[in-house]
Amino acid sequence: MxxxxxxxxxxxxxxxxxxxxxxxxxxxxxxxxxxxxxxxxxxxxxxxxxxxxxxxxxxxxxxxxxxxxxxxxxxxxxxxxxxxxxxxxxxxxxxxxxxxxxxxxxxxxxxxxxxxxxxxNYNAELVSLKTWCGATVDYEKNTVTNEQGCVELTKNESFILKQLIEQKNRIISREDLIRNLWDDERFISDNTLTVNVNRLRKKLEAIGLGRMIETKVGLGYIAIEEGTLP
CATH class of the missing domain: 3.40.50.2300 (Response regulator)
Incomplete structure (x- = not known):
């Protein structure tokens, strides 16, 4: 309960x-x-x-x-x-x-x-740790850590980042992110997704990764992988 x-x-x-x-x-x-x-x-x-x-x-x-x-x-x-x-x-x-x-x-x-x-629930279905751009992303603890430091994410921010880096170097549409995150688009606004992504990018900037999440105007978002780690 x-x-x-x-x-x-x-x-x-x-x-x-x-x-x-x-x-x-x-x-x-x-x-x-x-x-x-x-x-x-x-x-x-x-x-x-x-x-x-x-x-x-x-x-x-x-x-x-x-x-x-x-x-x-x-x-x-x-x-x-x-x-x-x-x-x-x-x-x-x-x-x-x-x-x-x-x-x-x-x-x-x-x-x-x-x-x-x-x-x-969703954390139980994932591998807890993921490497991306030289950083360790911990889905269970909702943290991103590299040599510059560690940032804590909210559940929404962690889920958005997971969606992006699991399909790194590919554009994920805003509609797909909304559908995956909130299950039903009737219950969320497009503006709320923008706020969450901007807040995620701002946190990542603190450890030098903000530029690795790019906005593709009219298309969606993409997580870039520079090949530092597989």
Missing amino acids: FKIMLIEDDESLYHEIKDRLSQWSYDVYGVSDFSNVMQDFAAIKPDLVIIDIQLPKFDGFHWCRNIRAHSNIPIIFLSSRDHPTDMVMSMQLGADDFVQKPFHFDVLIAKLQATLRRAY
Whole structure:
């Protein structure tokens, strides 16, 4: 049974989501103190966090930053605001998905299941380590390491990188990446993929590999292999 931490201050919505998720055999925990969410996070040790943007004391972005400072656990944002910048901000902070309020519960479940599947199932089917451009890519730990250092990736970033380097030197279309990553294109925006790829490239730049992920305008993305290691 997966443990879900639901950071939502609207009590009626919290109980509605908790009841519905419980029907799907998820164990849902709330927050006892919105001024100290990390205390509950440490105590619960959840498998996934669902977090509203508008919260008392500090907003959801604040707590996302705090969680990401300690963990790569999957995070799904909820928001009643319709600003595109909210989605962009959430992805830049390392969230895995975004749900706009009001939402149909089937959409939330689909996103939740897809996120958990990406985070906890696909690694079992992969060889844990991969070499690429002189770096070691660890699919289990979601890290890329070379002589310049080590960077940690989110689950989405790791999955995108895996898709690209498993077919290195070949262009992967945006549509294929979206389909493979989110399973159903109805549940994700094209802009979210752009944000994830840009964030991945920025992290890789820290160890000198940012230029090895290229954008092919109108076609997709390609991971270049310079032949340093097979």
